[in-house]
Amino acid sequence: MGDEEQHVDPKRLTSLSDIKIAYDKLCQEEVAVAERLEWSVGNRHHLEARLSQLARLVPTLQLVQADARQLENTISFTHQLANNVSAKVRQLDLAKSRVVETQARVGDLLDLEGCSGGVATALAQEDQCPPRDTLIVLGDFNATTGTVRDGYELCVGPHGSGTRNTNSSLLLNFARSRRLRIAGSWYQRPELHRWTWYSNAGGVAKEIDHILVSTRWRILQNCRVYRSAEFFGTDHRLVVATLKLHVKSRRISRGNHTVFHLEKLKDLTCAHEYAVAVSNRFDVLGALRDPVELWDTFKREIYRLPRSVLGSAEVKAWFCLDGDAGENRGESRCQAGWEPGPAQGSVTPD
Known part of the structure; x- marks a missing residue:
């Protein structure tokens, strides 16, 4: 209902029917108010308990409010402190990157x-090497060769x-100056097989x-x-280079050697005697404990x-370098009745 229907001006009630309707409404409102009043009186103890409970909660709520304000101040301070710390951390990161770059630069200089010292030492030793030795130098020179060959063909x-x-x-x-050939510049390769160094960023x-x-x-x-x-x-x-080295073979000196009369083993008596001797020697070897002594004794x-x-x-040996070898060989041939024939290209008289 609107405000005009709930609140009727008595001065406007001129007819009996309007007065009766207004009277009925007043009676209904009176009954409703009486019911509410009766309910409030009946729940008086409950309302008093709720009010006392609220009264006890007031100090706690005040403490919570104070803690909330303190927490707000702490959060604000922490936010400001975090911003300051972030700024300091960024400065430290920048300083750390500079220190790392400096250390890397110092390491490169030391390397x-x-x-340089190693190359100087190697060159000093190379000057004392035989001229037929092959000189090979490997290392990180931190230098590119370039594409122009003028003067360095x-x-x-x-x-x-580069x-x-x-x-x-x-x-x-x-x-x-040392007549050295830079190996990588003489072979055409894909870029993946050419680059020997990549930056940390990869660019x-x-x-x-x-x-x-x-x-x-x-x-090479x-x-x-x-x-x-x-x-x-x-x-x-x-970096890998393939080299073809020509190594001169060394002659192995074949001196005098001992030949055993193994044909005697065909005789059963001699073979039995040899087997018994081997068995007796191996029985003696069984008492040895040191492996080195055992092997030396066995050999x-x-x-x-x-x-x-x-x-x-x-x-x-079939060829002897002794000076008397030729004379001895000639004497033995003469004793055997051997006579030298005509030389190649000579004419025999009739």
Whole structure:
């Protein structure tokens, strides 16, 4: 119902029917108010308990409110502190990256110094080596060969890479002075088999590790990079060169050696005697415990047995360098009735 129906102005009640309707409504409202009043009186104890409970909760709610305000202040302070710490951490990260770069640079300088010292020592020793020895130099030179061969045709091949810098000039001058060939520049390869160094970010790749081979002998067959052979803690790749070395064989001196009369073993009596001797010697070997002594004794006895039972003979080499060998050979031939025939191309008189 609207406000006009709930609140009727008595001055507007002119007819008896309107007065009766208004009276009935007042009676209904009176009954409703009486019921509410009766319910409130009946629940008075419950309401009082609720009010007392609320009264007891007021101090706790006040403490909660104070804690909430303190927590708000703490959160605000923590937020500000976190921002300050983040700024400091970013500064530390930047400083750490600079320190790492400096350490890497110092490490490179130390490696370069060590490499220079090693090369100087190697060159000092190389000057004392025989001239026929093959000189091979391997290392991280931190230098590219470039693609221009003018003045360095002997040491740089047609497949160089990169742009030359100061280190490149040092490398090329060193190779030219020692007549060394930079192996990687002489073979055309895919880029995956050429680059020996990759940056940590992966955006830069160069060929700075080289194998230098002497040009005196044509022993270089191939040179390439194996990118699958990655080692822990390095950004370099494995460089492998194939060389064909011509090794001169050494003659083995064939001196006098002993020949045993093994044909005597065909005789059953001699064979039985040899078997008994071997059995007796092996019984003695069973008492030895030291493996080295056992092996030495075995070799010595197994060599002495045929000499003592079968007998032996010393056989000399077929060619002797002794000065009297020719004369002795000639005398033996004359004693055997051998006469030299005519020389090749000579004429025999009638």
